[in-house]
Amino acid sequence: KLQLYGTGISQPTRAVQWLCEIAQIPYDFVQVNVAAARKKRADYIKNVNPNGRIPAIKDTNGLVIYEAAAILQYLCHRYAKTDLYPTDLKARAKIDEYLHWHHENTRMVTPAYVGMLMRVDVPFERWIKGTDVLKRRKALLYTLDIIETKRLGKQAYIAGDALSIADILCYEELVQLDVWNLLDEGTTLGFDGDGSRFMKRNYPNIYAWLLRMRGLSKHDEVHEVMVREMILKHVQYRQAAFTKALQKHHAKL
Amino acid sequence: PSQPTRAVIFLCELKGIAYELVKVSPALPRSKRKDYIENVNPTGKIPSLQDVDEALYLYEAPAIMTYIATKYKLHDLYPSADRDLKRRALIDQYLHWHHENTRKVTTGFIAPLLRADVKLEAWNPSSLQTERKLATYSLNIIEKQWLSAHRYIIDNDVSLADILCYEELIQMKRWNLIENAAEKYPNIFQWMQRMEQLPNHDKAHRIMARLDAFITKRMQQCQPLLSKL
Numbered sequence: 178k179l180q181l182y183g184t185g186i187s188q189p190t191r192a193v194q195w196l197c198e199i200a201q202i203p204y205d206f207v208q209v210n211v212a213a214a215r216k217k218r219a220d221y222i223k224n225v226n227p228n229g230r231i232p233a234i235k236d237t238n239g240l241v242i243y244e245a246a247a248i249l250q251y252l253c254h255r256y257a258k259t260d261l262y263p264t265d266l267k268a269r270a271k272i273d274e275y276l277h278w279h280h281e282n283t284r285m286v287t288p289a290y291v292g293m294l295m296r297v298d299v300p301f302e303r304w305i306k307g308t309d310v311l312k313r314r315k316a317l318l319y320t321l322d323i324i325e326t327k328r329l330g331k332q333a334y335i336a337g338d339a340l341s342i343a344d345i346l347c348y349e350e351l352v353q354l355d356v357w358n359l360l361d362e363g364t365t366l367g368f369d370g371d372g373s374r375f376m377k378r379n380y381p382n383i384y385a386w387l388l389r390m391r392g393l394s395k396h397d398e399v400h401e402v403m404v405r406e407m408i409l410k411h412v413q414y415r416q417a418a419f420t421k422a423l424q425k426h427h428a429k430l
Numbered sequence: 431p432s433q434p435t436r437a438v439i440f441l442c443e444l445k446g447i448a449y450e451l452v453k454v455s456p457a458l459p460r461s462k463r464k465d466y467i468e469n470v471n472p473t474g475k476i477p478s479l480q481d482v483d484e485a486l487y488l489y490e491a492p493a494i495m496t497y498i499a500t501k502y503k504l505h506d507l508y509p510s511a512d513r514d515l516k517r518r519a520l521i522d523q524y525l526h527w528h529h530e531n532t533r534k535v536t537t538g539f540i541a542p543l544l545r546a547d548v549k550l551e552a553w554n555p556s557s558l559q560t561e562r563k564l565a566t567y568s569l570n571i572i573e574k575q576w577l578s579a580h581r582y583i584i585d586n587d588v589s590l591a592d593i594l595c596y597e598e599l600i601q602m603k604r605w606n607l608i609e610n611a612a613e614k615y616p617n618i619f620q621w622m623q624r625m626e627q628l629p630n631h632d633k634a635h636r637i638m639a640r641l642d643a644f645i646t647k648r649m650q651q652c653q654p655l656l657s658k659l
Contacts, residue, residue, distance in 0.1 A: 227575055242519050244526035251519040254511040270488050270497040277490035280529035282473070306556035319473070327472045 179204040182225055183232035184211070185402035186295055188287060188349035189245030190232040195345055196249055198395035200258050204234075212298055246276040249342040261342050268337055275328075275336045275343035279350075282320040286350040289313035290359040294415040301422035310423075321380060324351075329382035333389070340393075348390045355387055356403050357412045366409045431544055431641055432456075433536055433597040434491030435477040436634070440593050441495055443634035445504055454478075457545065492525040495590050508590045520584045524591035528598075532572070534565035535598045539607045542655060543648040555658045569615060572599075577617035581624065588628065596625050604638060605645045 181197065181204045183190025197204045209221050209231050218229055226233040226243050233243040236255070242248050253262035263269055293304040304310055324347075328335055336343035354360055355372045360379075363371025368391070377384040390396065402408065442449045454466055454476050463474055471478045471489040478489040479497070488494055499508035509518050538561030542553050572595070576583055583591040602611050603622055612619050625631065649656075 228571060240516055240519070242523055244523045246526045247519060247522040250522050251515070254515055254518075266497070266500060267484060267486055269500075270486065270493060273493040273496055274488055274490050277492045277526070277529065278473070280526070284530075306554065307560045309554055309557040312554075312557075323472045 179237060180207055180225075180235040181205065181232060182207045182209045182221065182234070184208055186408075187211070187231055188284075188291075188353070189346070191399055192245050192346045192349045193232050193234065193248050193252075195349075195393075195395065195399045196252060196258075196261070196342065198399055199345075199393060200252065200256055200261070202252060202256055212296060246279065246342075246346060249346060250276070253342060261340065261345075263339075263341075268339075272336045272341045272343045276346060279343075279346055282316075283324070283347055283350045285313050285317045285320060286353055286359070289317050291353055291357075293419050294357075294412055297415075301419055302426070304419075305423065305426050321383065325380045325382050329386050334386070344386075344390060348387070351383060351387065352390075352400065352403070356400075357409075357416075359416075364413065366413060367404045431637075432476050433533075433601070434594075436597040436637070437491050437594045438477050438479070438494050438498075439637075440597065440631075440634040441498060441507075441590070443630040444593070444628055445502065445507075446630075447498065447502060452480075492528065492590075492594060495594065496522075496525070499590060507588065507593070517584065517589070521589050521591050524583055524589075525594060528591075528594055531564065531568035532595055532598045534561050534568060535602065535607075538562040538565040540601055540605075542652055543645055553655055555655065558655075569599075569618065573615045573617050577621050582621065588625075592621075592625060596622070600625075600635070600638075605642070605649075 179197070179202060181190070181193055183193070183206075185191065194204075194206065196202070209218060211218070211229070211231055222229045225235060225241055228243065230243060232245055232248065233241060234248050234252075235241050242251050250262060252258070262272060288308045289310060292308065293299070293301060293310070296304075324335070332338050334340050334344050335347050355376055356367055356370065358366055358370060358372030358375060361371065361375040363375070365371045373384070373387075376387065439449075439451070441447070454463065456463075456474060456476055460467060460474060466478075467474045470480065470487050473489070475489065477491055477494065478487060479494045480487055481497075481501075488497055496508060498504070500510070505513055508521055511518055538558060542558065572583070580586045582588050583595055599618060600622060602608050602615075603619065608614070
């Protein structure tokens with residue numbers, strides 16, 4: 178069976194896992210904790226991905242691929258998923274365009290908001306300074322505008338009129354804004370909580386698309402990890418603590 | 431000066447694909463690029479491609495490159511999935527890895543120099559340090575894992591991965607951005623020599639000569655910032 182290396186909180190890992198579920202590709206999920214020191218991941222680094230990053234897959238033919246977008250492309254070829262990654266030149270180009278655009282745009286959600294929620298091993302001050310959090314948050318608003326008006330304002334899915342791997346990759350970043358209410362304040366987290374309400378009010382096209390995506394096969398199973406009570410409490414606690422740290426940082430300047 | 435733009439130009443020159451270059455400057459305020467932002471690329475970034483025959487606008491250099499390679503059947507640089515799925519997957523892997531890795535060479539070392547429109551004080555030394563650390567991490571992988579094992583990025587033959595990667599790393603050599611780079615990265619420097627032998631390399635890179643004086647001057651101007659790093 179295909180081996181998928183990663184962890185449920187990792188957005189790109191979920192993208193690959195969800196594709197496997199939707200396309201009914203049999204796989205084994207192998208937990209790799211990237212927050213652990215490199216020494217603890219020595220096995221993974223030696224035998225699977227020398228970069229140490231997740232996700233990665235090891236196919237039944239022994240081939241190792243990392244970079245979620247490249248894995249999605251590869252699996253669609255391997256398992257003939259031409260519905261999710263068509264061979265038509267233009268349609269494919271538009272999907273590839275989104276897959277590449279994602280890295281420096283939609284992916285911003287994670288270093289702008291999620292990194293400091295999940296990486297308890299890194300002090301807040303380092304996040305604020307080292308990743309220019311405020312700049313990224315500002316940039317994210319442009320990105321959301323583009324997705325709202327230029328993409329989902331004109332078509333039903335991210336890269337065209339049909340569902341593709343672009344949607345799966347994109348969803349894993351944007352769902353965080355929804356269930357964890359990252360852009361706003363509010364204490365009811367989870368699906369259909371304050372975050373969903375915020376998205377519906379401010380980004381109606383994205384919200385409608387989020388609902389469409391929720392309807393896909395195995396959605397709840399793949400995303401269950403995000404709404405476990407322990408995780409929601411953790412997110413809430415860290416959000417409040419980070420907001421305080423940001424205020425302190427501003428006061429110092 | 432845009433590295434991703436040069437990658438597309440290099441690909442076209444290498445394979446003799448006719449193109450017309452339309453100048454767009456991302457340094458201009460958004461109001462002056464309204465037409466481009468409205469009709470071509472909503473992010474306002476470059477490069478973008480307009481394929482008039484196909485009524486297609488496309489942005490993101492790697493996506494433009496794979497589109498060109500597919501349209502013009504450049505199987506040596508980017509095989510179709512039926513011909514060589516494994517090689518194609520490894521090229522796609524690199525093209526994606528590039529964004530958050532090799533590209534840090536530009537964001538960490540070149541960006542403050544090139545953007546004369548952004549005040550020096552606006553550059554956050556802490557985030558520049560982070561970018562530089564990531565750039566070094568990437569260079570080490572390219573040097574020690576890939577180019578130590580084969581002649582080009584993916585294997586022993588040139589691919590789209592090399593063309594995209596080259597435009598980032600050539601800056602290191604041409605403008606001496608990193609001290610003792612040649613000693614630190616001998617495999618990379620040998621690979622760059624191989625890339626220089628490719629057809630139309632010099633023609634495709636003539637544009638860089640225009641920046642030489644400007645970069646040298648900027649490196650001097652930016653010394654106070656750079657010395658803090």
